Amino acid sequence: MPSRPTELLNVAAIRADFPLLGHEVYPGVPLVYLDNAATSQKPLAVIDAVNHYYRRVNANIHRGIHALAERATEGYENARRKVARFIGSGSTREIIFVRNATEGVNLVAQSWGRANIEPGDEIILTEMEHHSNLVPWQLLAHEKKAIIRYVPLDGDRCLDTGQYDALLSGRTKLVAFTGMSNVLGSISPVKEMVAKAHAAGAVALVDAAQSVPHMPTNVVDLDVDFMVFSGHKMCGPTGIGVLYGKEALLEAMPPFLAGGDMIRRVTLEGADWNDLPWKFEAGTPNTAAAIGLGAAIDYLGAIGMDRIEAHEHAIADYALEALGELRGLRTLGPPAPQRGATIAFTIEGMHPHDVAELLNRDGIAVRAGHHCAMPLHQALGIVATTRASFYLYNSTDEVDALATALHKAQKLFRVG
Amino acid sequence: MDSLYQEVILDHYRNPRNKGRLDPADISHEDDNPLCGDQIRLDIRLGEDGRVAEVAWDGHGCAISMASASMLSQEIQGKTLEELLQLGKDDILEMLGIELGRARLHCALLSLKVLKTGAFGLTAWTGVEES
Numbered sequence: 001m002p003s004r005p006t007e008l009l010n011v012a013a014i015r016a017d018f019p020l021l022g023h024e025v026y027p028g029v030p031l032v033y034l035d036n037a038a039t040s041q042k043p044l045a046v047i048d049a050v051n052h053y054y055r056r057v058n059a060n061i062h063r064g065i066h067a068l069a070e071r072a073t074e075g076y077e078n079a080r081r082k083v084a085r086f087i088g089s090g091s092t093r094e095i096i097f098v099r100n101a102t103e104g105v106n107l108v109a110q111s112w113g114r115a116n117i118e119p120g121d122e123i124i125l126t127e128m129e130h131h132s133n134l135v136p137w138q139l140l141a142h143e144k145k146a147i148i149r150y151v152p153l154d155g156d157r158c159l160d161t162g163q164y165d166a167l168l169s170g171r172t173k174l175v176a177f178t179g180m181s182n183v184l185g186s187i188s189p190v191k192e193m194v195a196k197a198h199a200a201g202a203v204a205l206v207d208a209a210q211s212v213p214h215m216p217t218n219v220v221d222l223d224v225d226f227m228v229f230s231g232h233k234m235c236g237p238t239g240i241g242v243l244y245g246k247e248a249l250l251e252a253m254p255p256f257l258a259g260g261d262m263i264r265r266v267t268l269e270g271a272d273w274n275d276l277p278w279k280f281e282a283g284t285p286n287t288a289a290a291i292g293l294g295a296a297i298d299y300l301g302a303i304g305m306d307r308i309e310a311h312e313h314a315i316a317d318y319a320l321e322a323l324g325e326l327r328g329l330r331t332l333g334p335p336a337p338q339r340g341a342t343i344a345f346t347i348e349g350m351h352p353h354d355v356a357e358l359l360n361r362d363g364i365a366v367r368a369g370h371h372c373a374m375p376l377h378q379a380l381g382i383v384a385t386t387r388a389s390f391y392l393y394n395s396t397d398e399v400d401a402l403a404t405a406l407h408k409a410q411k412l413f414r415v416g
Numbered sequence: 417m418d419s420l421y422q423e424v425i426l427d428h429y430r431n432p433r434n435k436g437r438l439d440p441a442d443i444s445h446e447d448d449n450p451l452c453g454d455q456i457r458l459d460i461r462l463g464e465d466g467r468v469a470e471v472a473w474d475g476h477g478c479a480i481s482m483a484s485a486s487m488l489s490q491e492i493q494g495k496t497l498e499e500l501l502q503l504g505k506d507d508i509l510e511m512l513g514i515e516l517g518r519a520r521l522h523c524a525l526l527s528l529k530v531l532k533t534g535a536f537g538l539t540a541w542t543g544v545e546e547s
């Protein structure tokens with residue numbers, strides 16, 4: 001077994017904060033949860049915040065003058081302030097609550113995209129995008145007769161940034177890419193890529209669904225124009241996500257969904273839009289989930305995103321080494337520290353579904369398939385992978401459990 | 417522990433029966449399951465009596481889908497088209513001798529889907545919703 005890294009969080013103490021992690025999956029089989037790239041578990045602080053909201057606060061926001069409505073509105077808007085601070089935005093006007101990262105991308109594609117993309121314009125994406133940062137642009141490009149160019153992969157490791165430079169041109173209107181691949185685990189050079197997009201006169205959107213949960217993020221430093229992420233992958237509830245947008249861009253954009261809350265005044269002839277950020281928040285939002293996300297941000301912030309990042313680098317390093325000792329197992333993506341702790345792999349002679357199924361018998365939750373990144377798998381010439389993704393509460397013991405269970409599965413299949 | 421990867425399944429996975437191609441064939445069809453990348457092609461030759469005389473299949477995928485195809489290729493030998501039409505989800509599960517959750521049912525039934533679409537053009541058939 002590889003030697004244990006030092007820069008680790010106090011995992012035992014952190015795990016005590018997550019009620020679900022203490023339970024057995026099957027009688028006598030403890031849970032080893034390694035599907036964090038799909039969704040993370042929730043600390044008690046988040047569960048309690050949601051619970052407290054429904055027990056003591058619940059009211060519709062922005063619409064009442066009674067005490068509960070005041071408190072609900074304050075809770076919701078306070079969560080927005082926490083999000084702004086967490087990602088380094090100077091203004092809550094730049095923080096739009098959406099359901100998830102997917103909705104954030106669709107909002108930008110439908111609102112900014114339809115207003116700004118013209119026939120012949122080029123949109124640069126990458127081959128490693130999650131479908132949610134791919135299909136909305138394909139729809140837009142189809143409608144507008146725009147052209148999508150894809151930054152290819154550099155082998156099975158990360159983006160070929162040299163090709164990115166070559167694709168950028170005066171025709172490029174938008175660059176949209178993931179901050180961290182949900183398959184390769186590779187961390188994109190966001191700041192450089194955004195700067196190059198700007199130099200070409202393009203707007204840059206970062207799909208931060210896999211990066212914001214795992215590392216410090218500062219939108220001002222990165223200079224991104226748009227950024228999206230989901231609460232549920234960062235210890236928050238499902239049903240809440242964030243679109244960050246630069247104020248000037250958001251201000252100029254037409255609304256996405258229309259209805260209550262997003263208007264200032266409505267007559268039978270038309271309507272005036274509400275101010276930012278509410279212009280983009282039509283209808284009653286997921287208030288409880290927003291407040292839960294605020295609690296998640298407090299939780300992560302108290303531990304420190306830099307420490308979480310260091311922990312995950314150490315875990316990734318350790319896991320790559322431990323998995324590397326298994327014969328016939330091939331991990332994708334770059335070495336740490338250019339990567340996060342999301343590790344996809346293939347095993348010779350075993351289909352990922354069989355791998356995941358057998359790991360499940362040992363209480364280990366991983367994901368198998370194409371991870372909503374079919375083009376990436378096509379580019380790599382593989383149909384599917386098994387993916388183990390770690391978070392702040394995962395330990396080196398769990399890496400060992402994974403390696404042991406994989407070895408056992410290989411023995412059953414008589415491979416490796 | 418559990419019966420999903422019992423020896424008979426693993427045996428069919430490791431030593432698939434009737435694997436290969438028939439050319440020409442009376443019935444040839446191929447389909448895949450894009451979700452997991454399983455892919456199966458099935459070739460069938462019918463005898464003078466209209467019964468299945470020769471079967472070959474090819475493809476790649478998980479142990480469940482491969483074992484299911486291998487076993488099905490044996491199961492349908494000598495059967496009439498009417499008998500093939502009667503085959504359903506439960507026959508496959510009985511043949512495999514295992515219980516499957518929703519996610520893996522698609523794997524187990526892919527070979528039957530290929531058979532049904534190839535033989536009868538039942539393009540919408542997935543078998544999963546069938547009771």
Ligand SMILES: Cc1ncc(COP(=O)(O)O)c(C=O)c1O
Nearest residue numbers: 100101102130132182209210230
């Ligand atoms: C890189 C990336 N982008 C976007 C998404 C979509 O997230 P959601 O389903 O929460 O919208 C995911 C998660 O599945 C992801 O990993």
